Amino acid sequence: MDRPVTDLSVTPNVLQADILRHLTFTVGKDAPHASLHDWRMALSHAIRDRIVEPWFASTKRTWAEDRKRVYYLSMEFLIGRILEDATINLGLYDQAAEAMAAVGQDLRAVIGDEPDAALGNGGLGRLAACFMESMATLGCPAYGYGIRYEHGLFRQQFEAGRQVETPENWLAQEHPWEFARPESAYTIGFKGHVETRDGRDIWHPAETVIAEAHDTPVVGWQGKWANTLRLWGAKSTGQFDLERFNRGDYTAAAEPETLARTLSRVLYPDDTTYQGKELRLKQEFLLTSAALQDILRRYLANHSDLKALPRYVAIQMNDTHPAIAGPELIRLLQDAHGVPFDEALTIARACLGYTNHTLLPEALEKWATFTFGNVLPRHMQIVEKIDSWHRRAYPNRPHYVGIVKHQEVRMGELAFIMSHKVNGVSALHSDLVKQNLFPELHRLHPGRIVNQTNGVTPRRWLRMANKPLAGLITDTIGAGWEADLDRLKELEPHVEDASFRAVFAAAKRVNKVEMSNWAGAEMGIQISPDALFDVQIKRIHEYKRQLLNILETIAHWNKLRANPKGPWVPRVKVFGGKAAPGYAVAKEIIRLINDVAVVINADPVTSDLLKIIYPPNYNVSMAERVIPAADLSEQISTAGKEASGTGNMKFMMNGAPTIGTLDGANVEILQEVGADNFFLFGLTAAEVSKRREDPDHSKKAIEASQPLQDVLQMIAEGRFNPEEPERYHGLVHRVWHHDYFLVAADFDAYHAAQAEVDKAYADPDRWWRMAALNTARSGFFSSDRTIRSYMDEIWQASSAL
Numbered sequence: 001m002d003r004p005v006t007d008l009s010v011t012p013n014v015l016q017a018d019i020l021r022h023l024t025f026t027v028g029k030d031a032p033h034a035s036l037h038d039w040r041m042a043l044s045h046a047i048r049d050r051i052v053e054p055w056f057a058s059t060k061r062t063w064a065e066d067r068k069r070v071y072y073l074s075m076e077f078l079i080g081r082i083l084e085d086a087t088i089n090l091g092l093y094d095q096a097a098e099a100m101a102a103v104g105q106d107l108r109a110v111i112g113d114e115p116d117a118a119l120g121n122g123g124l125g126r127l128a129a130c131f132m133e134s135m136a137t138l139g140c141p142a143y144g145y146g147i148r149y150e151h152g153l154f155r156q157q158f159e160a161g162r163q164v165e166t167p168e169n170w171l172a173q174e175h176p177w178e179f180a181r182p183e184s185a186y187t188i189g190f191k192g193h194v195e196t197r198d199g200r201d202i203w204h205p206a207e208t209v210i211a212e213a214h215d216t217p218v219v220g221w222q223g224k225w226a227n228t229l230r231l232w233g234a235k236s237t238g239q240f241d242l243e244r245f246n247r248g249d250y251t252a253a254a255e256p257e258t259l260a261r262t263l264s265r266v267l268y269p270d271d272t273t274y275q276g277k278e279l280r281l282k283q284e285f286l287l288t289s290a291a292l293q294d295i296l297r298r299y300l301a302n303h304s305d306l307k308a309l310p311r312y313v314a315i316q317m318n319d320t321h322p323a324i325a326g327p328e329l330i331r332l333l334q335d336a337h338g339v340p341f342d343e344a345l346t347i348a349r350a351c352l353g354y355t356n357h358t359l360l361p362e363a364l365e366k367w368a369t370f371t372f373g374n375v376l377p378r379h380m381q382i383v384e385k386i387d388s389w390h391r392r393a394y395p396n397r398p399h400y401v402g403i404v405k406h407q408e409v410r411m412g413e414l415a416f417i418m419s420h421k422v423n424g425v426s427a428l429h430s431d432l433v434k435q436n437l438f439p440e441l442h443r444l445h446p447g448r449i450v451n452q453t454n455g456v457t458p459r460r461w462l463r464m465a466n467k468p469l470a471g472l473i474t475d476t477i478g479a480g481w482e483a484d485l486d487r488l489k490e491l492e493p494h495v496e497d498a499s500f501r502a503v504f505a506a507a508k509r510v511n512k513v514e515m516s517n518w519a520g521a522e523m524g525i526q527i528s529p530d531a532l533f534d535v536q537i538k539r540i541h542e543y544k545r546q547l548l549n550i551l552e553t554i555a556h557w558n559k560l561r562a563n564p565k566g567p568w569v570p571r572v573k574v575f576g577g578k579a580a581p582g583y584a585v586a587k588e589i590i591r592l593i594n595d596v597a598v599v600i601n602a603d604p605v606t607s608d609l610l611k612i613i614y615p616p617n618y619n620v621s622m623a624e625r626v627i628p629a630a631d632l633s634e635q636i637s638t639a640g641k642e643a644s645g646t647g648n649m650k651f652m653m654n655g656a657p658t659i660g661t662l663d664g665a666n667v668e669i670l671q672e673v674g675a676d677n678f679f680l681f682g683l684t685a686a687e688v689s690k691r692r693e694d695p696d697h698s699k700k701a702i703e704a705s706q707p708l709q710d711v712l713q714m715i716a717e718g719r720f721n722p723e724e725p726e727r728y729h730g731l732v733h734r735v736w737h738h739d740y741f742l743v744a745a746d747f748d749a750y751h752a753a754q755a756e757v758d759k760a761y762a763d764p765d766r767w768w769r770m771a772a773l774n775t776a777r778s779g780f781f782s783s784d785r786t787i788r789s790y791m792d793e794i795w796q797a798s799s800a801l
């Protein structure tokens with residue numbers, strides 16, 4: 001569609017007038033007394049005004065053309081900041097910078113004042129946010145449905161190296177991007193009993209809450225289309241008890257409200273471990289039931305034939321968290337609209353798709369039938385009906401396959417059986433989903449499992465986060481690559497050009513200088529922008545092997561100390577990431593990294609050669625700052641454990657070669673970029689399984705590696721924590737004797753690969769060729785490619801543009 005993209009009438013003067021008008025009439029301040037926060041509100045409202053127009057137009061078009069809509073159900077949306085992203089997508093960044101300068105404000109400071117919307121843990125939630133942006137860019141009519149947590153992911157601080165969590169409070173200030181929709185509210189029931197009357201089942205919930213909608217528009221590249229992120233807040237159905245209040249019983253009067261609000265109060269701070277908590281199940285049902293009621297209301301506003309629902313509605317379940325969607329949709333169709341069970345099941349399955357995100361057994365959701373049946377008694381009946389229908393429909397189904405087994409409801413099986421398509425998130429992961437996770441269901445339903453390799457939005461992760469590189473790309477290949485990332489291939493011929501490589505390196509250096517200044521200001525640690533920035537930022541988890549990285553860092557330090565005058569490449573080791581509050585082993589790794597950093601950073605012998613920084617509270621904004629400054633991307637998970645990774649893609653786009661294992665989307669990164677431009681090491685997924693069969697694998701690996709023995713010995717002796725030398729005895733013992741994640745087995749290969757990195761970095765021609773080729777070959781990892789593929793292969797949805 002050829003509509004005007006950037007509205008040229010929005011000059012800096014026009015925008016400035018809008019900002020001042022909002023400062024006066026929305027914020028209620030005059031310019032001399034306005035704080036940074038006030039200016040941010042004024043600018044945000046001025047920008048938001050410009051989104052509302054394409055938002056209305058998109059909604060109207062979708063209604064007028066009676067288009068199929070995609071509904072993305074996710075317990076997490078890790079959005080980050082909105083203002084800069086929206087400004088850039090509207091093409092108003094330069095105008096905004098000028099307008100703010102004209103009122104004496106620095107746009108970057110104003111942008112930096114916005115708190116991150118941290119409604120997610122990590123990759124899964126960030127994927128949902130990238131998908132929302134890509135669906136808007138592609139003009140795919142879509143709604144994201146999630147929960148409006150009052151407190152997003154906790155804030156991380158370090159006290160003497162230990163992680164301390166404090167509550168995150170993103171709604172403490174006014175949130176200018178959302179529109180409350182109290183008229184879009186649904187009753188959500190829990191518990192109670194099911195009555196059968198005249199052959200119909202009627203659920204009488206014992207508890208009810210109201211789910212109330214809060215809408216945030218999500219605008220795509222160049223403002224051509226905007227979709228809605230609809231987040232549900234929970235509130236009480238009960239009337240405020242004025243009588244009690246007047247009797248002075250204030251707390252009791254507020255009790256129902258407090259209880260209801262608990263449901264949307266906090267985000268569970270862990271997406272790698274299944275939480276068997278009733279509150280979690282209630283949150284999942286709140287999201288899912290509200291979304292489905294909303295979807296059916298919208299559908300029935302201009303349709304009456306529920307059998308045609310799948311032609312107009314595609315519902316994607318982001319992991320099993322919303323897997324109750326299968327039974328809930330059947331319940332609504334059957335109990336509220338009189339559709340017979342078999343027909344309701346067919347309709348539901350044709351609408352639903354399920355994305356699997358993990359093979360980690362501890363992350364697979366299962367609910368005790370007691371809990372499930374207690375919280376959702378009607379759904380328990382429906383789940384059993386689905387299960388027996390499936391057993392009848394597939395009589396050769398092995399007895400151990402099914403949804404309800406050993407008094408548990410298995411949400412993976414439920415999601416699988418209730419979906420017409422199931423997808424993994426990288427080629428390797430999708431294969432493992434077929435072979436290891438659902439082998440029997442895959443055999444019964446061949447063709448149902450498909451692959452959709454993840455992607456990230458290049459608008460946020462390249463154009464916005466890395467303006468020096470984005471500018472260079474536009475100067476080199478012209479405008480428009482942001483929405484057609486395969487065009488980055490056009491950079492390839494330039495990579496052979498030494499002057500192009502020099503500009504590429506200079507762009508990286510700008511980012512590294514900025515990051516050095518930030519590290520100096522935030523942490524008081526001086527790092528040199530001439531050093532190699534070696535970065536591992538992601539959630540702290542044993543399978544991601546931050547431990548391998550810090551052990552190798554110590555081995556590297558030993559090498560430096562043995563020969564401080566050697567031809568070493570100076571390095572800055574950057575760590576970032578949060579551990580789930582209850583994950584003791586991950587917290588121990590954090591403490592070890594911080595302890596090691598204190599000792600190494602204080603060593604005068606190596607002070608020009610090695611520094612370790614671990615800035616606290618890793619979040620989207622920190623990723624946007626650090627990834628563009630990275631030289632080396634650490635993607636070193638135990639093969640077979642990382643479903644895809646998306647951090648790996650952000651680094652690649654930003655010109656940082658990967659040091660990594662053959663895991664997740666690393667496999668495809670390696671394929672795209674070529675083995676010469678990737679530092680591959682370590683056991684493959686198949687070799688990992690095989691190695692584990694040897695109960696002495698770690699002991700043997702350690703005994704064969706002098707550098708690793710030395711490192712473990714130093715830690716065991718308390719070299720990094722003389723005040724409490726035995727602090728890491730447990731950790732060292734586990735590496736020697738358990739080491740499920742094969743840190744020891746991969747140590748030597750990793751150490752050697754790091755030496756290769758040094759060699760490559762010492763040769764600038766080679767290095768910058770590699771770095772630039774990483775950017776040039778990253779087009780495949782745009783989430784636009786991913787979304788197009790979902791639209792074709794799962795949703796059967798088309799672009800309205």
Ligand SMILES: *Cc1c(COP(=O)(O)O)cnc(C)c1O
Pocket residue numbers: 121122123126537538539618619620621623644645646647648650
């Ligand atoms: C991209 C991203 C992630 C995912 O990183 P992985 O390395 O793929 O685990 C997690 N957190 C934030 C803030 C991100 O931006």
